[in-house]
Amino acid sequence: MAVEILKEKYTGKVNTVTIGTGDKAMTVGGATALPFHSFEGEAGNRPMIAYEILDMPPEDSPAAQKEAWDAHWGDPAQWARYCQNELSAKAVALRLVSTDPDGKNAGPEDAAETVKKVLAAIDIPLIILGCFKEAKDGQVLKAAADAARGRNCLIGKAQEENYKTIAAAAISNGHKLIAFSNLDFNLSKQINILLTQTGFNINDIVIDPTASALGYGLEYTYSVIERIRAAGLVQNDAMMQPPMLLDLASVVWKVKEVKAGEDQLPEWGNVSERGTHWEASTAVSMLTAGAEILVMSSPKAVQAVEKTLDQLMK
Amino acid sequence: MALTGIEIFKHLPKTNCKDCGYPTCLAFAMKLAAKQASLDACPHASEEAKAFLGAASAPPVRKVVIGAGDAAWPLGEETVLFRHEKKFVNPCAYAIKISDNDPELAAKVKQIADFKVDRVGVHYGANMVAVHDSSGDGAAFSAAVKKVADAAPRLGIILMSRDAQRIGAALSACEGKKPLIYGAAKETLDQILPVVKGKASLVLSAGDLDELSAMAEKAAGSGVEDLILDPMPGNAREALERFTIMRRLAVKKNYKPFGYPLFMNAVHEDAQVEGALATLGTMKYASVIVLGALRSWEMLGLLTSRLNIYTDPQKPMQVDQKIYEMGTVNGDSPLIVTTNFALTYFIVAGEIENSKVPTRLAVQDVEGLSVLTAWAAGKFTAGKIAEFIKESGVEKQLTRKEVILPGYVAVLSGALEDKLGGEWKVVVGPREANQIPQFLKARAKG
Ligand code: B12
Ligand code: SF4
Numbered sequence: 001m002a003v004e005i006l007k008e009k010y011t012g013k014v015n016t017v018t019i020g021t022g023d024k025a026m027t028v029g030g031a032t033a034l035p036f037h038s039f040e041g042e043a044g045n046r047p048m049i050a051y052e053i054l055d056m057p058p059e060d061s062p063a064a065q066k067e068a069w070d071a072h073w074g075d076p077a078q079w080a081r082y083c084q085n086e087l088s089a090k091a092v093a094l095r096l097v098s099t100d101p102d103g104k105n106a107g108p109e110d111a112a113e114t115v116k117k118v119l120a121a122i123d124i125p126l127i128i129l130g131c132f133k134e135a136k137d138g139q140v141l142k143a144a145a146d147a148a149r150g151r152n153c154l155i156g157k158a159q160e161e162n163y164k165t166i167a168a169a170a171i172s173n174g175h176k177l178i179a180f181s182n183l184d185f186n187l188s189k190q191i192n193i194l195l196t197q198t199g200f201n202i203n204d205i206v207i208d209p210t211a212s213a214l215g216y217g218l219e220y221t222y223s224v225i226e227r228i229r230a231a232g233l234v235q236n237d238a239m240m241q242p243p244m245l246l247d248l249a250s251v252v253w254k255v256k257e258v259k260a261g262e263d264q265l266p267e268w269g270n271v272s273e274r275g276t277h278w279e280a281s282t283a284v285s286m287l288t289a290g291a292e293i294l295v296m297s298s299p300k301a302v303q304a305v306e307k308t309l310d311q312l313m314k
Numbered sequence: 315m316a317l318t319g320i321e322i323f324k325h326l327p328k329t330n331c332k333d334c335g336y337p338t339c340l341a342f343a344m345k346l347a348a349k350q351a352s353l354d355a356c357p358h359a360s361e362e363a364k365a366f367l368g369a370a371s372a373p374p375v376r377k378v379v380i381g382a383g384d385a386a387w388p389l390g391e392e393t394v395l396f397r398h399e400k401k402f403v404n405p406c407a408y409a410i411k412i413s414d415n416d417p418e419l420a421a422k423v424k425q426i427a428d429f430k431v432d433r434v435g436v437h438y439g440a441n442m443v444a445v446h447d448s449s450g451d452g453a454a455f456s457a458a459v460k461k462v463a464d465a466a467p468r469l470g471i472i473l474m475s476r477d478a479q480r481i482g483a484a485l486s487a488c489e490g491k492k493p494l495i496y497g498a499a500k501e502t503l504d505q506i507l508p509v510v511k512g513k514a515s516l517v518l519s520a521g522d523l524d525e526l527s528a529m530a531e532k533a534a535g536s537g538v539e540d541l542i543l544d545p546m547p548g549n550a551r552e553a554l555e556r557f558t559i560m561r562r563l564a565v566k567k568n569y570k571p572f573g574y575p576l577f578m579n580a581v582h583e584d585a586q587v588e589g590a591l592a593t594l595g596t597m598k599y600a601s602v603i604v605l606g607a608l609r610s611w612e613m614l615g616l617l618t619s620r621l622n623i624y625t626d627p628q629k630p631m632q633v634d635q636k637i638y639e640m641g642t643v644n645g646d647s648p649l650i651v652t653t654n655f656a657l658t659y660f661i662v663a664g665e666i667e668n669s670k671v672p673t674r675l676a677v678q679d680v681e682g683l684s685v686l687t688a689w690a691a692g693k694f695t696a697g698k699i700a701e702f703i704k705e706s707g708v709e710k711q712l713t714r715k716e717v718i719l720p721g722y723v724a725v726l727s728g729a730l731e732d733k734l735g736g737e738w739k740v741v742v743g744p745r746e747a748n749q750i751p752q753f754l755k756a757r758a759k760g
Pocket of ligand 2: 357
């Protein structure tokens, strides 16, 4: 007896968003079915992984991070170039940590300078992330957007208190935008509605629904992503159709499981493999739920996820 | 799959005798459909009706228990496709593969049996040992199985062999252990069914879903119903696709031949890829996942993935109300309050650890809600915090009576100071936990 496969009828489609310029530009999204469900629709473009680079050396960092990036800390342009040329990165995500008002508090002009240098060093797409303090990000990302004019970057994160400034800067300089919301399906829709009300095109938005590391709320993120994707594809909710970005690097490398040495916790196993797995595993869960862009840090974890993606996109 | 009232009605006597307490058979059927009544209330229901409704009310995925006694590990009984709909029921099992002719078999089995990790107050271990008949020798296989059964009494056993005779002999070597047999293919099903019947659960393997469905019907028809299905995916996409197709048919169409737990062989030469594939299986419906070796880091990650995905979307995980001492505290160490939502606790505790500043963390029971949610729900109020702090007796251990509040509930600070009274001082901390290290370090410097 032949099994009658039950196919889901999707009415919506994940928007396609292109980042970068020239032949290194990347397009994500485009699926007309749940992630990798090519048996009942289009799988869309392959999800993209961007390497996180920082504009100043981190205060403290797990051993695996240090091992991978020590030589590049302090020179983001050279770091970005290394990712592009040596690691075959598809994209990089520059995090302007130095602008944090509670830290070094570098000004928007410094950030703009860094953005220019990084862009001069690469031709792959660039994601520009602020320090994640709403007021400061408004100023910094505006300056960064001006500095990156014409390079079709993805900038963010736009939040309730700063989205107007950032959206205006993105429009006038031709960039795409990350719309951030705090782990809540309705808030995620809300910020997209607010953005489109300013005249921002929904097709230029990427949703960041808040990343959580494995063991630290992963299930909340997982379920919010699954619900956003279902709303976009099954209910054809236009506000829930942008591709999703998960900023894993900002959450994974802070948790105890990637930091605690074997001397401390021998039963948790090799700390370097453990950290790699923690980031790769978080990534795979996010991809399964519906992520299109991942910001990651460990080259070994990226490699494992790319290999898994090779299989998933077959 | 849930039946409609009309479907149930067709099987009732249709006499409207009211003995069930409802005016008509149809009214009673509606109550049954809404699960607000039990068929027992109708004294006239036929055996056929009982059997039909019994089968229909059973979960769409059969419960299969691997192992016996301490080692019993229930699988299946799932009712939904997505975690946000309802809690996934029976956590998947991780099995470590080992060859019967591995010279280090004894040591490896001991390592698997002894393996234990504690994370956030939960004890974890591997769940099963999968013994593979690599030697091709029946006696060696049985001997290896016996060793595993004796050395790892708390773990389930998977007998990995495709040979009916070897399986039969090995089953005698682990009498009463209710192992899982891996397994039967189309060609060997007839020989293997009688061997395992009543003694073990069986994995059916076929890459073709029509074939797998037919095998499942045949096995169930012959009385072997404790089945696990292996659609033999050749890559991650096929795994996701076949698991989804099968589970969807089971859950949405009550398609019986696929109403069984699913099997995934995640073994991969690259351990990191294996970990990634096993994560995918954990998220998407696999119930038994076989790994190539015991690696502590991989187990820690997978067991955490499992813990995350098998949580109730309605009922948050909680930790106990108490004052947790982090590091070697003294009278000057800061006292921080937060809520007992497990996620909040882990994030805050993690950041305190990052700060390396010894700290007292007062975790208040608010039924597992986040700081803001608990505040909005009226469970994290000045009165309740003050009561908790006072009753804890922490006062006596402090040289300066100071308590640090989460930044999000800064509005509580005045009221809390009043309620605590005396020399108590309330300090408002930052909003986000990632600013805690900076905050604590600055405070320590004075
Ligand atoms: C998930 C969620 C829920 C879940 C509950 C999950 C849970 N276990 O708490 C559910 C759906 C049940 C829920 C219900 C409600 N919710 Co609610 N919910 C949320 C949501 C989306 C996320 C909460 C969360 O998990 N945060 C993550 C945890 C880790 O955060 P946290 O506990 O605050 O901890 C952080 C910080 O506070 C800090 N921290 C913690 N402790 C300490 C200590 C110190 C000293 C320091 C320095 C820092 C610190 O560290 C953590 C990380 O930075 C928020 C929106 C949001 N994005 O915050 C709304 C939110 C909290 N909910 C809200 C409301 C109003 C409610 C309801 C009253 C009504 C409603 N609208 O549904 C009910 C009340 C529940 C009840 N029982 O009556 C509002 C609160 C509004 C306000 N400002 O008062 C929010 C902000 C949403 C909104 N914008 O409207 N909610
Ligand atoms: S007791 Fe049975 S037969 Fe009588 S009305 Fe109720 S359902 Fe119908």
